[in-house]
Amino acid sequence: MRILNALIGLLQPLGITPSAIDPDAIEKKAKRVTGLTDLGNGMHRVGMEALRSSVDNEPMTDFGILSSTGFGVVGLTNRLRMIDHFKKHPEIADVKIEKPVFIVGFPRTGTTLLQNLLHLSEDRRALQFWELTNPIPVSDDPEKDIRRRHRKTKFHLAVANFVVPEMKFIHEVRHDSLEECWSLFIPQFSVQNWEMTNKWPEYGKFMAKHDMRPVYEEYKKYLQVIVDRVPDKKLILKCPDHLWHLDALLDVFPDACIVWTHRDPGRSIPSYCSLASLNWRLLYGEFNPKELGPYIEERFITGIERGIKVREQVGEERFLDVNFKTLLEDPIAAVNRITEYFDLTPINEAKMQAYLDRDRPDNRGKHKYSDGHYGLDSDEIRQRYKDYIARFGISVN
Incomplete structure (x- = not known):
């Protein structure tokens, strides 16, 4: 990584690699890549400026600047293509x-x-990584379109796995794996988890006050493009970011079914820290891991508080809680409870059992992490989260 940062630093004076987050340069490159110019109502600029302001206050490495710029270019590329696609296909x-x-x-x-179990439904599906990162068709020929988007996604994953080989041991991502939908918020530069995974606290303050209703309306447009290609299946979407913005989500998707999973925070927070630490290392090089734990712990509390507030406003009937311990003990029963509660099509139990025997994620070996390494104490976390634990009857061990 030191060699990579040194190489990027050498290229910066030549203008080949960026030395700072530059919204104008990101827009210019996205337009050049796509050959398109219409970026719509300019909503993305608000998030871009908040991002630049936050990054300017953080000691990011040269690779961190390059990586963040790259995400921005990909996001605006998708935005340009989405706007153009709707012009060509207003229906x-x-x-x-x-x-x-x-x-x-x-x-x-x-x-x-x-998510993987619910995906086995006959009339529902979750979204694969290639769809989430490249949601807009690039060819009118369906087969050619899918090949091109698969190829692009595989290339980006190959680069990511080369730079962060540890990722596949914590959470393996493939071009066709079912993933979180936060990628669809990048075109609006309104991504909640950037505050945590990228350590951008100033950006987090922006997101806390940001009007997410228009952001979710645009997020819906990407989903419409995706569903248009596979119209016979309804969607299963997964992302913790939604917890911070359930009010906007339910405004835009009034018939949404919200499944909230819960796990002992004394376990889940240190586990997440090991994942987030990979990104912190990429963006900042050397960092004190004991700063990471308290930073994440504080922000998870905020997510819970915001989620509960909306829940109390809209009513319990929109939500179903799933305890991590119960899920692991009997995954099929947990899924059946979800489909029954929300009146969804039942899922074939034999198909679920076959998946569990073959591909169950928690069968791939234990993920090792230490709370103390990240400046955390599991018992202290449980004490701080005691109201949350009690409210949802979370098993602690």
């Missing part, structure tokens, strides 16, 4: 996103297992 605005299921639990709470 997509009428595509309905009916009764979507949103899994909103924090990372490391069983969301991946649950």
